[in-house]
Amino acid sequence: MSAPAVLAPWLQAQLQAVLAQRGHAVLLAGPSGLGQYELALALARAWLCERPGPQGACGECTSCHAIDVRTHADLCVLMPETLCLTLGWPLGESEQREIDEKKRKPSRFIRVEAARQAVAFTQTTSARGGQQVVMVYPADRLNIEAANTLLKTLEEPAPGVRFVLATEAAHQLLPTIRSRCQTVQLGWPGAEEGMAWLQAQGGLNAAAAFAWWHASGGRPDMALTLSRxxxxxxxxxxxxxxxxxxxxxxxxxxxxxxxxxxxxxxxxxxxxxxxxxxxxxxxxxxxxxxxxxxxxxxxxxxxxxxxxxxxxxxxxxxxxxxxxxxxxxxxxxxxx
Known part of the structure; x- marks a missing residue:
């Protein structure tokens, strides 16, 4: 089980702004270390939540719990296999078997087979009678064939299907992918806000938070990684x-x-x-x-x-x- 992380203040503000928008496909873009994955998952949770509020998901309903334990039937996570294994998202049975039997190594890119499975997912009926969400991260790991497989569904999804794509390299995405999404450009937090968050997350004193904040070049995720x-x-x-x-x-x-x-x-x-x-x-x-x-x-x-x-x-x-x-x-x- 993976407990939901508390969003950093700057991500919480951006989550609320995105939730106020309409549209079936959102692209979260920005430089590395800003928390694209965390924001994408929080957005998916809010869309699927049974009792969402202006702040996002309630964190208590059966839908939120299903995401916490990585078993939500209406959430399709499209990631490189290496990242799925790192973050605790299950692979398909055949993919897991191939890796377990050492027929191949986990892919560092999003395979076209996974993209086809995501398209098939959007063509099924919602298991919970609500929305369905496809989360793609990092979207720049889609190869050309996988990206092209998603295009038509991304442009004209079935009713109730929503996409959230997140990337640290938006320039590497196909223009046809970018044009089908509402792009949300993530911004850097201020140093004071970032260091306060770092102290709270890492249990650091002010001097250590200052040192790691500057060692990371002002990248929150990297600062936390360095502190640990x-x-x-x-x-x-x-x-x-x-x-x-x-x-x-x-x-x-x-x-x-x-x-x-x-x-x-x-x-x-x-x-x-x-x-x-x-x-x-x-x-x-x-x-x-x-x-x-x-x-x-x-x-x-x-x-x-x-x-x-x-x-x-x-x-x-x-x-x-x-x-x-x-x-x-x-x-x-x-x-x-």
């Missing part, structure tokens, strides 16, 4: 100098994706400093002198290439050694 990463704010501040000395110990137990994210943040801040702009993730006084631009540009390209395969790294131990050595080399280039 096992690093202390003091360790975060010392990371640039530690990496320049070749000390990888603070990151050694973290997954490759998290390690790569730190390196990209550090490279970004050094490029900003080299260009005369303020840093975003690390305080400027904790950064080493910026290396020559050509060194930073090459390092940045290498990190972007590494990001393409970071979810399935080959020999993670050797990869960490290579990243640590490369970071040390790049960070000390200014001293040569």
């Amino acid at each position: 990463s096992g690093l202390t704010p003091e360790q975060w501040l010392k990371l640039p100098q530690s990496l320049a000395r070749g000390d990888w110990s603070a990151l050694a137990e973290h997954p490759p994706a998290a390690q790569l994210d730190v390196l990209q943040k550090l490279c970004h801040d050094l490029m900003a400093r080299a260009a005369g702009a303020p840093s975003r993730f690390f305080p400027q006084e904790h950064l080493p002198p910026p290396p020559p631009w050509r060194v930073l540009a090459l390092w940045s390209r290498e990190l972007l290439l590494a990001a393409r395969s970071v979810e399935h790294p080959y020999q993670p131990g050797l990869l960490q050694e290579a990243w640590a050595a490369r970071a040390r080399e790049a960070l000390n280039a200014a001293r040569r």
Whole structure:
């Protein structure tokens, strides 16, 4: 069972605004870390709730409970299989069997077979005699064939069928998908509001909330993730100098994706400093002198290439050694 999360204040305000609108298809768009998934699920809950109010779902009816335990018959969740497994949404019997029998790995994209099942779902009668909802997240993980499969149903759904799509990369969606939805652009919370939320969610004091808020670049979800990463704010501040000395110990137990994210943040801040702009993730006084631009540009390209395969790294131990050595080399280039 998964208990419903309390929406962040800025998401609650946007939920109320969306609920006041009419339309059968909503696209929630914005940069990563704003809570698109949480808002999409809250919207689906409100649409299906037996006793909804201006604030959203009641959280107490049988419909809300069914969503909490991932068994609502009138909610179709369209996600990559990897994300379904992470978030606790059940796969279809045949898909689960194929994965259990190791015939294939879980897909990182929304497969056309899943899109066809969603279309078939919209053509059935509501199990509860109310609305039916299709939730698509991240919508940018629809491949072209899967997106085209949804188009006609998205444009002219059966009565009582509603769609909520959410994405952190709206520019990657087919224009035909975007044109069939009412787009809601999610906005960044203010620093004061975001840090207050971070203190409440993470049990942090004001100083720690301030440190993680700025370490995330003002991205609420990322700030919360960093606060639970096992690093202390003091360790975060010392990371640039530690990496320049070749000390990888603070990151050694973290997954490759998290390690790569730190390196990209550090490279970004050094490029900003080299260009005369303020840093975003690390305080400027904790950064080493910026290396020559050509060194930073090459390092940045290498990190972007590494990001393409970071979810399935080959020999993670050797990869960490290579990243640590490369970071040390790049960070000390200014001293040569």
